[in-house]
Every structure is written in C-alpha cells, then in structure tokens.
Amino acid sequence: xxxxxxxxxxxxxxxxxxxxxxxxxxxxxxxxxxxxxxxxxxxxxxxxxxxxxxxxxxxxxxxxxxxxxxxxxxxxxxxxxxxxxxxxxxxxxxxxxxxxxxxxxxxxxxxxxxxxxxxxxxxxxxxxxxxxxxxxxxxxxxxxxxxxxxxxxxxxxxxxxxxxxxxxxxxxxxxxxxxxxxxxxxxxxxxxxxxxxxxxxxxxxxxxxxxxxxxxxxxxxxxxxxxxxxxxxxxxxxxxxxxxxxxxxxxxxxxxxxxxxxxxxxxxxxxxxxxxxxxxxxxxxxxxxxxxxxxxxxxxxxxxxxxxxxxxxxx
Numbered sequence: 285x286x287x288x289x290x291x292x293x294x295x296x297x298x299x300x301x302x303x304x305x306x307x308x309x310x311x312x313x314x315x316x317x318x319x320x321x322x323x324x325x326x327x328x329x330x331x332x333x334x335x336x337x338x339x340x341x342x343x344x345x346x347x348x349x350x351x352x353x354x355x356x357x358x359x360x361x362x363x364x365x366x367x368x369x370x371x372x373x374x375x376x377x378x379x380x381x382x383x384x385x386x387x388x389x390x391x392x393x394x395x396x397x398x399x400x401x402x403x404x405x406x407x408x409x410x411x412x413x414x415x416x417x418x419x420x421x422x423x424x425x426x427x428x429x430x431x432x433x434x435x436x437x438x439x440x441x442x443x444x445x446x447x448x449x450x451x452x453x454x455x456x457x458x459x460x461x462x463x464x465x466x467x468x469x470x471x472x473x474x475x476x477x478x479x480x481x482x483x484x485x486x487x488x489x490x491x492x493x494x495x496x497x498x499x500x501x502x503x504x505x506x507x508x509x510x511x512x513x514x515x516x517x518x519x520x521x522x523x524x525x526x527x528x529x530x531x532x533x534x535x536x537x538x539x540x541x542x543x544x545x546x547x548x549x550x551x552x553x554x555x556x557x558x559x560x561x562x563x564x565x566x567x568x569x570x571x572x573x574x575x576x577x578x579x580x581x582x583x584x585x586x587x588x589x590x591x592x593x594x595x596x597x598x599x
Contacts (some may be wrong), residue, residue, distance in 0.1 A: 287584055288361040288370040289332070293320030293354050294341040297572035298376030302547025303331035305577040316585055319370060321361045323353040336360065347379070351386025354378045358393065361399040365553035366413045371463045371588035372554025374580050391429075394548055396487035397555060398553045406550035410532070410559060411583065412540030415517055421539050422523040423513075423532045424451050424549075436471070439484060444468060444525065450502050451523050454549035458587040459522075467512050467521040468493060468505030469531065475506045484527075513539070542575045545583045554587045556580040 289306070292298025299322065306318050320332035323341035341349075361373040365463040369548050370469065390396035398406045411422045426447050427438050448466050455464035468489050472482040479486060490504040496503040504521065505512075513535040516524050526532025536544060537559070544559035558576035565570055 285316040285585075285588060286319055286334075286366050286370045287316045287581070287588070288319045288321050288336075288355040288373045289322060289581075290327060290354075290361050290373060290375045291328055292346075292357075293327050293350050293379045293382055293562045293564075294323055294375030295347075295382075295567060296377055296379065296564050297510045298565070299326035299328035300570070301558065301572050301574040301577040302376050303328040304574040308574065308578055309581050312582070312585070315590070316371065318581075319364075319468045320500065320548065321364075322357040348385040348387075351379065351382030351384065351388065351445070353386070355386050355388035357385055357394070358396055359400060361392075362397055362553075365555075366401060370553075372556070372584045373575075375555065375557045376558060376577065377558065379562050379564070393555075397548060397551055401551050401553070402581075403551050405446055405450060406548055407447050409451065409454065409523070409547045410544050411547050412544045413583070414543060415539040416565070417517040417539050419517045419519050421463050421513065421517050421536060422455075424523060424525045425529055425532050426525055426527050428529050430528065432528065432530075433592055436482075436484060439471065439488050439527060440443075441488055441492045441495065444489060445495050447525050448492070448496050448501055448503055449499070450549045451525065454547070455522055458547075458549075458554070458590055460590050461522055463502055464522045465502045465504065465520070467507050467516060467524045468494075468503060469512045469524055469526045469529045470506035470508050471542055473508070473566050475508045509535070516545045519533045522550045542573055543579055545580045546574060547583065547587075554584055555585070556584040 317333045319334040321336045323339045324337045325341040364370045409424045413420045437515040452464045456462045471484040476482045476485045485506040493503045546557040548555040
C-alpha cells in the first residue's frame, strides 16, 4: 500500500515535519510506502520512500512560486488517488494567500480537493483517537471560517442533516463503527433553556434530529457545548457536530493539542492533514513539532486498511 504525502508550502514547516514524521513512522510494522509529492530542493525528499517532483524550490523564492508549487503537489496527489495509484493522501500545511498568488483560486485544501474529485459535499472532521482526557474526540464543524455574527444565518436544518449523513458514512466506512452515535451541539447557552436564549435549537437542530432519526441515523441533541464534548470523550458519542468554528476547535485543541488530525469526509479517497498551519516564523529552525503530522500518517494508514468509503451515498 502507498500513501502520497504533499509537502505543503516550501517556506513553512511542512517539509520538515513531513520528513521527521516519516522517519518516526518508519518503525511501524507493515507500514505503507510513503510517496512524497512536492518540489525538489526542500531537503524532505531524503526521508521519502519515493519522491515525485513537481518542480524545484530555491530558498528566497517569492510567495507566488511557493503557492504554485504547493498547489501543483496537491493536484498531482489527488489525481494519483483518483486513479487508485495511492490509497490516500496526507497534506502538509499550505498558505492560502500564497496558493491564490500561485494561481489556485481556492480557499484551501478542502475546497480544492473537492473540486478536483467532483465531490458535491464534503465536511472537515477533526479527529484525535487519544486525548488528554482519555477517550477519542471527533468534531465536525458545521460552519468554518465565518464571523460569529454571520453564523446564525448560515445554519439550517438541511446543513445539519447533510453534515450528519457525511459524518455517519465516514465513521461507518473509515472507522468501522456500524451504528455511529452523533451528537449535535447547541448553538446557545444551555441549549437556549426552552427559548430564553435564542431559537436555533427549536427551529433548526431539533427538526434536523427528527429527520436524521427517520433515516435511521442515531442523532442526539441539542446538547449544550459545556457538556457535549466531555460526554463524547467518555464514550457516549462517536462524534460531535459543532455549529461554529471556535466552539468546536476550542474544545478539540484543549483535549488534543498536537495530536489532532484533519480528515476530509465526502471525498472518494482518504485525505488527512495535521491540525496546524505553516508556521513560517519557525520554519527551518528545527523546532517544529511533528506529532500531528505523524498522527495524520497513522490515521491515513488506519483508514486505508479499513477499506471502507468515507462518502455518503443514497441507498
């Protein structure tokens, strides 16, 4: 089995954490072959089992060059996955501004991969199979990079239903959980206390749960944010759908900082990524922590061996 590893923005820590994680991963029994995809010249190629160059990086080159090389690596790896030449891809961090400057008009990895694959619906799941609190924590973000004031208008019954479908399908196909238990996190304090603090729970989340249960999906909620993540880590649920970015990410990173992995559900191939950015300020100093990248490799390997699909299909 083979995994493609894209090196990300060559100015950032992607190449070095990919190389360090690959060396640590080399002790894993029956591990997959790691194919690094990216520009030559970062030094990371020496740690790869195989290397596929998309050009050459020269230190001091401009942002647009970095973005162009990073985008070419993503595109190349995705095409390999679509052709079945690799079992999945692991992506090192990119700089979104550089990606745009390099000619790729996408907000980030997820949108670019969805466009290449022709996947109509994808969702970002943050997954940590071990946390500081013990059990696993998997968090799906219903909305991502929005101002908090814009979140309520972006929520809908259809959004939560779609996200829960994708989450359930991903947990069945990738994690082998036959009947996933999915918690829908409330938007308002105390799940609005019967309408005292907003109506999103009654107007959006409760109808979504009813619709999901009619489809046979085990959905619970709305559950207040101050308890749903603890209950999940203790084993009551297999995943949480959080209504907005910070309520999900604050809990997730508190429980699993440095160990979390970003998994894209809804693609026709496996894609994982570390849960950090390019860290341009520390690149090349030898102090970048490769732990999250190593976990991304391990999870991609595990999901590939499970052999199921992370896509939702109508039955």
